Amino acid sequence: MGGRDLPEPTELVYVPGSSWAPVLIAAGLVGVAVGLFAGWPYAVAGGVLALASLRSWIRASGEEISRLPREQRITSAVLPAVPLRSRDEL
Numbered sequence: 613m614g615g616r617d618l619p620e621p622t623e624l625v626y627v628p629g630s631s632w633a634p635v636l637i638a639a640g641l642v643g644v645a646v647g648l649f650a651g652w653p654y655a656v657a658g659g660v661l662a663l664a665s666l667r668s669w670i671r672a673s674g675e676e677i678s679r680l681p682r683e684q685r686i687t688s689a690v691l692p693a694v695p696l697r698s699r700d701e702l
Contacts, residue, residue, distance in 0.1 A: 633669030637662050
């Protein structure tokens with residue numbers, strides 16, 4: 613890249629942990645849809661599964677967010693003032 617050294621970024625990046633909650637919510641919603649045609653017990657079971665999974669997902673996200681630092685020193689990478697590629701390279 614022409615020998616330019618770009619500074620390393622210093623911001624913290626939040627990446628949520630992996631979770632089975634979206635899969636369980638989808639399975640619960642499928643249970644609700646199946647229950648519309650096959651009988652109300654499937655719909656009730658699917659609804660309970662979907663709501664319990666949604667509650668768990670929201671609670672886990674809240675706990676993860678509460679562990680983040682409240683303030684972050686603003687020391688960001690400086691964007692280069694010149695384009696990284698010349699027009700001839702495009």
